[in-house]
Amino acid sequence: MSLPVTPSQTIGPFYGEALPVPGGGEPAPAGHPDTVTLHGRVYDGGGTPVPDALLEFWQAAPDGSLAGAPGSLARDGVTFTGFARVPTGRDGRYVLRTLPPGGAPFLSLCVFAPGLSRHLFTRVYFALPEDDPLLPALPAGRRAxxxxxxxxxxxxxxxxxxxxxxxxxxxxxxxxxxxxTEESRPSGS
Amino acid sequence: MASEPLQEQLSRPIPDFTDPPAAAPANGAPAYDLAPYRGLPLRQPARPPVPVLGPGAVELTGPVFGPADVGPLDSDLTRQHRGEPLGERITVSGRVLDRHGRPVRGQLVEVWQANAAGRYTHRADRHAAPLDPNFTGTGRCLTDGEGRYHFTTVRPGAYPWNHHRNAWRPPHLHFSLFGTAFAQRLVTQMYFPGDPLVPYDALWRAIGDPVARARVIAAYDPARNVPEWSLGYRWDIVLDGPAATPAEGGR
Structure with missing residues (x-):
């Protein structure tokens, strides 16, 4: 059985009261010595910072576990849950404080923004490993x-x-x- | 909560949302603009997404949520303030399934919406409609063992937006959903059956496949009315993306 999927629709401009949570960008337990700080900006095609994007990160724990743990929306300050949610600021900036992933050295990143019909998936690599199955498929210029x-x-x-x-x-x-099938693919993108 | 079998629900006839007339009125007034929403051009990637093939990807697993994240009252948008919000009280409930028809269990569902007057509790919303001090318009719940979710809220109002001249959004709820795999992530919108604004809506029309457009419209379900209290709507959601098969230990 394969069911027809529900289409995606834009996140729109008004998610701000619903989705971001305090501490959403800080999956690393407070004061953890291995904490890495990842930061940057989201830009549109004209080079203008995007002030209303929402970034979600999902990753392995430092021991490589992908089991996750509850508590990403109400962090207890101790548990590493593997999930983070960070809105960009007025200048398009975001900051993530997390622990380095075990196993494959990347974070999965899902980008939402008004004006996008559908969210975008990408990855944040801390290193470009030789044996990664995805990277060799990419043109060298885009890998970076x-x-x-x-x-x-x-x-x-x-x-x-x-x-x-x-x-x-x-x-x-x-x-x-x-x-x-083509019919069941998300539309509107 | 008994309801018709899933396949019958999904093969229901499509509601009669035919295209509105596009012809210009005889008096020379401009025709209503039916162009679908295309998003902001500078935010659209020009290159096609790169397929990630093969098993083992981090994205085939996903975050988990629990009682620490979602309280039992978070699913009732009418009980978040001292008083009751204005508007027509409704419940919206249904199931979250993967493409194989398996329930997505214990997973997070989030909603947000305008109030009954068509105004969001958000500083960017400048529509000249009143805020409701008793309504924030956000809710969360976790699906149960059958993949069911349930919200109590008020029917949102329509509101104007700047897509084109005289454009109005039909009443809708925004939904955010997680599957067992991060790759199943979905953000979408739910519309109301029989709403005359829907066929004119650029965002709804942006769903390219006319058959798929019907899948974002809830069904009125009198069996889900709460007598003397609220009207019931049913909306089932099917997540796209690869999910772990049972043999792979999907939860």
Missing amino acids: TLLATEDPGTHRGYRFDVHLSGERETVFLEFPCAGR
Whole structure:
């Protein structure tokens, strides 16, 4: 059985009271010595910062576990849940304080914004491993759009910008399903 | 909560939302603009997304949520303030399923909406309609063991927006959903059956497939009315994206 899927619709401009939560961008337990700070901006194709995007991150725990844990919307200050949700500020900036993922060295990132019919998936790599199944498929020039760069002069700081379009457009990803037909694909994108 | 079998629900006849007449009125007034919403051009990626093939991707797993994240009253948008919000009290309930028809259990569902006058509790909303001090318009719940969710709220109002001249959004609820896999993430909108504004709505029309347009319209379900209290709407949601098969240990 394959059911017809529910279409995606834009997040619109009014999600701000509903989705962001206090501490949403801080999955690292407070004061954890391994904390990394990932920050950057979201830009549109004209190079203008996007002030109303919502970023969601999902990742493995430092031990490589992908089991996750409850508590991302009401953090207890101790548990690492693997999930983060951060709106961009007026200048398009976001900050994520997290722990380094175990296993594959990347965070999964889902980008929402008004003016996008459908969210965009990408990845934030802290290193570009030789054996990664995705990276060799990408043109060398575009591979770098998935790499967070070390922030000189900071302690475990990394920079990662998202370019929704334009010359520096970030590589966005899709996750095909076996047997999915064209009709059942999300429309309106 | 007994209802018709899933396949019958999903194969229901499409509501009669035919295209409105596009011809210009005889008096020379401009025709109503039926162009679908295309989003902001500078925010649209020009390149197609790159498929991630093969198993083992982080995106085939996803976050989990629990009672610490969602309280039992979070699903009742009419009980978040000292008094009752104005408007027609409704419940919206249904099931969250994956493409194989399996319930998505214990997962987070979030909603947000305008109040009965068509105004959001959001500083960017400048529509000249009143705020309701007893209504914020946001809610959360976790699906149960059958994938069911349930919200109590008020029917939102329509409101104008700047897509084109004299454009109005039909009453709608915004929904945010998680599956067992992060790749199943969905944000969408739910509309009301029989609403004359829907066929004119640029956002609804942006759903390219006319058959798929019907899937974002809830059904009025008298069996879900709460007598002397609220009107019941049913809306089932099917998440796209790869989900773990049972053999792979999907939860």
